[in-house]
Amino acid sequence: MDNSNDFYRSRQGRKCETVERPDPVVWGEGGSPLAPEQSKHYDKEGFLFLESLLTPAEVDEFLVEARRLAGGEGVEPEDLVREPDSDVVRSVFRIHKTSSIYDRLVRDPRLLGPAQQLLGGQVYIHQSRINLKPGFLGKEFYWHSDFETWHIEDGLPLPRALSISVLLSDNNEFNGPVMVMPGSQKLYVRTVGETPKDHYRASLRKQEVGVPSTDALTDLVHRFGLVAPKGPSGSILLFDCNLIHGSAGNISPYPRHSAFFVFNSMENLPVEPFTGQAPRPSFLAERDPVPLEPVAPIRSSIPAAPHA
Amino acid sequence: MDNSNDFYRSRQGRKCETVERPDPVVWGEGGSPLAPEQSKHYDKEGFLFLESLLTPAEVDEFLVEARRLAGGEGVEPEDLVREPDSDVVRSVFRIHKTSSIYDRLVRDPRLLGPAQQLLGGQVYIHQSRINLKPGFLGKEFYWHSDFETWHIEDGLPLPRALSISVLLSDNNEFNGPVMVMPGSQKLYVRTVGETPKDHYRASLRKQEVGVPSTDALTDLVHRFGLVAPKGPSGSILLFDCNLIHGSAGNISPYPRHSAFFVFNSMENLPVEPFTGQAPRPSFLAERDPVPLEPVAPIRSSIPAAPHA
Numbered sequence: 202m203d204n205s206n207d208f209y210r211s212r213q214g215r216k217c218e219t220v221e222r223p224d225p226v227v228w229g230e231g232g233s234p235l236a237p238e239q240s241k242h243y244d245k246e247g248f249l250f251l252e253s254l255l256t257p258a259e260v261d262e263f264l265v266e267a268r269r270l271a272g273g274e275g276v277e278p279e280d281l282v283r284e285p286d287s288d289v290v291r292s293v294f295r296i297h298k299t300s301s302i303y304d305r306l307v308r309d310p311r312l313l314g315p316a317q318q319l320l321g322g323q324v325y326i327h328q329s330r331i332n333l334k335p336g337f338l339g340k341e342f343y344w345h346s347d348f349e350t351w352h353i354e355d356g357l358p359l360p361r362a363l364s365i366s367v368l369l370s371d372n373n374e375f376n377g378p379v380m381v382m383p384g385s386q387k388l389y390v391r392t393v394g395e396t397p398k399d400h401y402r403a404s405l406r407k408q409e410v411g412v413p414s415t416d417a418l419t420d421l422v423h424r425f426g427l428v429a430p431k432g433p434s435g436s437i438l439l440f441d442c443n444l445i446h447g448s449a450g451n452i453s454p455y456p457r458h459s460a461f462f463v464f465n466s467m468e469n470l471p472v473e474p475f476t477g478q479a480p481r482p483s484f485l486a487e488r489d490p491v492p493l494e495p496v497a498p499i500r501s502s503i504p505a506a507p508h509a
Numbered sequence: 510m511d512n513s514n515d516f517y518r519s520r521q522g523r524k525c526e527t528v529e530r531p532d533p534v535v536w537g538e539g540g541s542p543l544a545p546e547q548s549k550h551y552d553k554e555g556f557l558f559l560e561s562l563l564t565p566a567e568v569d570e571f572l573v574e575a576r577r578l579a580g581g582e583g584v585e586p587e588d589l590v591r592e593p594d595s596d597v598v599r600s601v602f603r604i605h606k607t608s609s610i611y612d613r614l615v616r617d618p619r620l621l622g623p624a625q626q627l628l629g630g631q632v633y634i635h636q637s638r639i640n641l642k643p644g645f646l647g648k649e650f651y652w653h654s655d656f657e658t659w660h661i662e663d664g665l666p667l668p669r670a671l672s673i674s675v676l677l678s679d680n681n682e683f684n685g686p687v688m689v690m691p692g693s694q695k696l697y698v699r700t701v702g703e704t705p706k707d708h709y710r711a712s713l714r715k716q717e718v719g720v721p722s723t724d725a726l727t728d729l730v731h732r733f734g735l736v737a738p739k740g741p742s743g744s745i746l747l748f749d750c751n752l753i754h755g756s757a758g759n760i761s762p763y764p765r766h767s768a769f770f771v772f773n774s775m776e777n778l779p780v781e782p783f784t785g786q787a788p789r790p791s792f793l794a795e796r797d798p799v800p801l802e803p804v805a806p807i808r809s810s811i812p813a814a815p816h817a
Contacts, residue, residue, distance in 0.1 A: 336723075337723050343760055375737065380760075418645070422761070422763075427683050448760075449685065449758050449759070451757070452649050452652065454726055455730075
């Protein structure tokens with residue numbers, strides 16, 4: 202397949218190349234529930250951290266459910282991904298389909314509202330998962346843009362998607378919180394290296410293809426610096442699909458659990474993957490999108506202040 | 510060898526056991542250059558962080574020398590330890606013997622003064638090294654007490670030793686700074702597991718024997734919490750030989766270089782190792798101690814405040 206004219210081509214050339222993103226970060230004008238300054242912060246920095254959006258009681262409920270799913274109850278074996286060095290479950294996928302309370306969460310106006318507002322209209326869940334990052338054993342996630350993979354391996358045409366990470370544990374400086382390069386969402390890094398067949402089997406454990414070169418990362422960090430949004434469980438982190446992020450390993454005794462949802466615009470439905478290979482399985486990349494309906498009216502504002 | 514009456518026995522039973530340390534942390538009364546509150550902080554927390562003790566010009570000089578040594582100039586091959594997954598040099602040992610400027614540094618009153626004061630009298634260097642923790646690739650050091658190894662494998666009788674880490678890069682929340690459990694130096698963890706022959710060859714790359722169990726670590730962290738002293742290059746971290754510490758991997762582009770010196774009391778000279786095995790080689794554990802003489806008079810005070 203010749204994708205040499207695709208702007209978001211990657212894994213083709215022999216040189217890692219950083220280009221300006223021609224598409225917007227915020228796709229909707231105004232709206233609610235995010236205030237104009239929250240939307241502006243998201244546009245500029247590529248993320249928004251909303252502290253303590255969920256109550257402790259809600260967090261408890263989601264944690265109990267997460268443990269039930271990680272135990273394999275009601276999920277397919279392929280929904281479970283384990284740590285590279287052990288049998289400990291690292292992620293459970295497709296939770297919005299196998300769990301009624303996570304299905305409800307993605308349609309909760311506190312999550313769905315900002316997603317619809319920032320992406321400008323109807324959205325669906327491209328991927329959902331719980332990340333269970335245990336104490337002592339949690340391994341690193343190296344630097345990457347999610348969109349690079351979702352474009353190349355899943356066929357999402359444009360960066361009109363965002364992630365919402367719901368913190369189910371306190372995030373602190375010790376337990377390997379997500380680190381982001383604020384502003385990096387406005388560039389796009391065309392990485393080097395061929396995509397191996399069934400790349401997802403390896404990349405879910407440790408991603409080695411589709412990652413920017415160390416030179417590119419060094420340039421990005423000099424330009425944008427790093428931020429690690431931290432806060433109590435129940436906080437949420439919204440971030441653009443093209444924001445460069447990663448997280449260090451967690452040797453601390455504190456676990457770092459989160460639920461993770463990818464909202465994609467209904468105007469950005471997947472096409473054939475740009476690898477020329479078969480699409481990734483549906484537990485990783487939805488290919489039969491149904492727009493999300495809110496479980497309750499979307500409120501007119503989100504009270505929490507954006508992360509400084 | 511029967512060491513069942515040795516208070517600091519370890520790696521013998523089948524249960525990890527935490528006991529109160531009967532020996533002091535601060536071995537000298539009063540004195541200088543540390544102020545009484547600095548000495549008290551060290552006693553209680555097990556560490557002292559002295560910000561910007563060396564000038565930027567000094568740091569530059571030590572970094573240039575570090576790179577020269579890491580390149581193999583004037584050092585023995587065994588002085589060099591590489592990263593577990595690559596050929597990148599992680600540590601250079603014996604630097605106070607192969608480098609005149611590091612020899613001078615260990616006799617600098619800013620380092621030697623506090624060491625003599627806290628250990629109560631004459632000291633020598635049990636071990637010296639540069640740690641070069643590169644950006645992107647720096648691997649974790651798991652939780653451990655240095656004294657456990659120095660007692661069991663090197664034969665240091667009592668915890669009358671301390672480490673001084675000289676920061677040669679800025680330490681921030683992103684580049685895997687040392688994390689300590691403040692107060693843990695007052696307990697001693699008898700670990701489980703036999704010491705393999707020539708354990709140091711593996712343990713310098715990744716320590717797996719002589720580390721506390723996850724249950725013991727969880728208890729310690731609940732009791733003491735975690736602190737990661739951070740600050741600009743030129744700062745120094747003094748810490749007790751029995752303080753539990755570790756550091757996460759460094760996926761950030763920022764390197765984390767440091768020079769590291771173990772000062773041991775001349776009244777705590779090594780005996781036969783408690784493993785029953787041959788002592789570790791002299792690049793790791795000095796067996797021919799000569800007391801350090803200061804290069805200049807020891808000042809009557811250290812101006813920097815202890816880390817909060």
